[in-house]
Amino acid sequence: KTLDFLAEHSELPSGWYIGSIDTLKQAEYISILEKNDWDAIVVDEAHKLGLIGRDPNLRWENLGKIIRKKKDAVLILLSATPHKGKANDYLSRVALIDPSLLEVTNVGALDKVFDKPDYYQRTHNIIVFRRNKEDVNNVYELKEIFKPCNMLAVLIEPEEEESELLKNVTDLAVTYLGRYYSYMMQTTGWKAGKIQSILALLRTIIIKRGLSSPQALVKTFSKLVEKRGRYIELLEQGYSPEEAEEKIAQELEDYSRKLDELLTGDIGEYESELDEEFDRLASRFDKFLDESFREKLEATVDIAKRILAGEIRDSKLETLKRILRLVYQSSELPEEFKDLSGGKVIIFTEFKDTAYYLHKKLLEWAEKELGNRDAVKIFTSDNRSEIEAIKKWLAGKGERILITTDVAGEGLNLQHANILVNYEITWSPVRLEQRIGRVWRYGQRRTTYVFNLFLADALEREVAEVVFSKLYGISISLGKLEPIVGEKIFLSTIKNELLEHALEDRTVGGFIPVELEFKDKKVTLSEMRIIELVTKSAKAFVNAFIAALKKLVREIKLKRIYPSSVEAGRVRNDLRYLTGFEDASEAMEAARNIVLLISEFINAEIEEREEKILLKLKDGKIIDISKKSPETILTAILQNFEVDCVKYFVFKSDKKELFALSEVEISVAEEVRYREPVGISADFETKKLKVWRGKQLLEKLQELLTQALPVDEVYGLEDFLNQIPQITIAANSTYIQDEAREGILKIIENVRKYEDVKKLLRGRSFFFHENPRIKINEPKFIFLSSALLPEAGIVLSNEVWDWTEDESIPIVMNYEGLKGREASRVSGFEHFDVKSVKRDEEGSIIDERIIEVKTKLGKSLSVGLKREEYELARELSDKYWIYLVYGIKTYKPVILAIRNPIKRLLFQKKVAVERREEYFFNP
Structure with a gap:
């Protein structure tokens, strides 16, 4: 579709x-x-x-x-x-x-x-x-984004009959197959490599199916003992005995290659579950098994059937139930295991039939002990179409136990769960890393616990005590949990890499050897080969694996293949030069401060929660702003607030200075690749100039805006405003020298060095490495210091205060004329001072201003309106203007024009009783 x-x-x-x-x-x-x-x-x-x-x-x-x-x-x-x-x-x-x-x-x-x-x-x-989990926590984010992962090995004491079953499986896979090699060499005439491949396949089937569950063992071992298998089938189709043997051998070799890739962990290409593949294979061995082998298989099947019938206790299943009780019913846990309580559990098995076996048993357990059958679900290739429903269920509240296979779970991220149970031995480090990575990943808010279950006898004990102990460091005895679970438990804590304990070096990671030297032979590593080597000598395999791992580390270090570990100071310094922020928390705090500033401007109540900020407006509206990232905060601001395009702001300051807010563009190959806002401050007295970015820029804007008056038009400060183009050009040079040189230009220089080395190796240039064009555009917003405003040229007494209006009106009328508007004074009969209109060529009014003139003797930025003026301003909105006139009786007065002041300015009502004395003559 x-x-x-x-x-x-x-x-x-x-x-x-x-x-x-x-x-x-x-x-x-x-x-x-x-x-x-x-x-x-x-x-x-x-x-x-x-x-x-x-x-x-x-x-x-x-x-x-x-x-x-x-x-x-x-x-x-x-x-x-x-x-x-x-x-x-x-x-x-x-x-x-x-x-x-x-x-x-x-x-x-x-x-x-x-x-x-x-x-x-x-x-x-x-x-x-390159970066690892500790880098994210300690360098980039400065908080615990990735919790630790605790790997646990649970050694389960088996029942007496289970020990016999385990011994039989080990004998079949090791002793019997060891003797079988000589037998096949004598009877088939095949080459050694072909025989070894077939026996490795048979060993894998016996061990993986025999140690999975009694259900899996019965199903596959029963097929192995069938005398009417693939060989008889081919004979009935007309093949000669020799042709039938050769065809089966070829089929087994083909299956061996396919399963090798599948078992190593790369399962994306395959739809079939592993047990289906193994059962298809089992019927092909009928010709190659003698009676003693069949008898051993049949004896093992009988024990497994008794376990299924409930005559023998399934120790591994019972231990799994005790772990689940630990999660959902234990009220007192050691501090380091507090995140176990109430967690969600993923049980991984390699086989679908084992998954169904566990599902049936755990459904019964959940109904009896939790009173909730919905707590347990299964996810295999049979119900893969239900993946979205499974995801939704797993994300929900309450007990959650998901039983799944690797084939079904491919691509299913499981960070809603924090407890992983590997029901069988996970032989391949690649497979184990994949499984852990589905749970121990970004978005995981709890400590991750990985339980690996082993029956403490025969081969399983050796794998636990030698392979898992040495490779994954699971060697710390955990006495605190043993009385609760009832078995021996060993622990290791992983910070970054699965194999970090084997490596004993956390500076290099992100690889798993694909070949090793085993007893003087170079061996390509696959899961079937791992099983073969471990059954021969677990200790020798571990030593060879660690030697290969360390050899690979030495090679990677010697050849300098990976970047070296990052240093927090260097990363923050690089980020500061590239973005203006040293880290994400700095950017988040800056974005948060913008919200606080807005709440102050609009007189809104603010409530801060862990994941969001709530703004409660005067009209009762609540704005919900997510704190997921700085971007989500800024997006919410743009979505919820109207953009006001006032260009000028005048702020209180004793210094004659200007601050321009602009945008820098960095173009590579004539294409703009990066933009960021920058601020430019220019001190007209000291002639000093500074470029502001990132955190410093937002802090500066916050400082200016809290004491600034928004202004739509400025008249009379052209001497300063006309210098902005030169200031911008100078700022461009400053930006390149002080910021870009250690930021973008440094990256370009390193790209150039990369291309130079490649050129020495006959390579052609690929990445653009010419210096980019860096340009600070014309400022979008201008902040002017109040120190630039002129004071009145005369000192007026209180008795002649009203005359100042007569001094300001001509200045306003002149300004209106310069802008092509017709102005008339109406203060004698209206609650405002000047009416101004602009007409088009046909005489129609295209702009109308109702202007209230306020004379400023000093440099104050305060604005006052009488009740009648305030009501009129609210009624007329965008038509209503306040003109603040500075510097009357000077050769260069200044006008600050503010449109719709009720919207722009946060007026506060003030009621005052005024005492006035009047003197008059009445003839």
């Missing part, structure tokens, strides 16, 4: 378009993407666009083609693991940012040209930027 809609539009309507990488890489979507011009392209999980060996995968080929073609679009690639241990794979993504690299060599050979420290170093903070 979506595709049909998109196909109907040759040019898509403007807006944001969001789609998964694996959907958009398809040919029918690629053609739609190609037809449209894009302003920006943002790719999340960008590490999925890369190489397989030296050949690009389909995502890089198809989406990369669009990216390279739309060179004018802003491109942002996002990844938590940008480097997977292969230089050419990493550089293939760099080449999407800078396609000119592909003009030097093909994508598979980029490492032969650009895998050099000098090149990598020049990419830092130009096309490659």
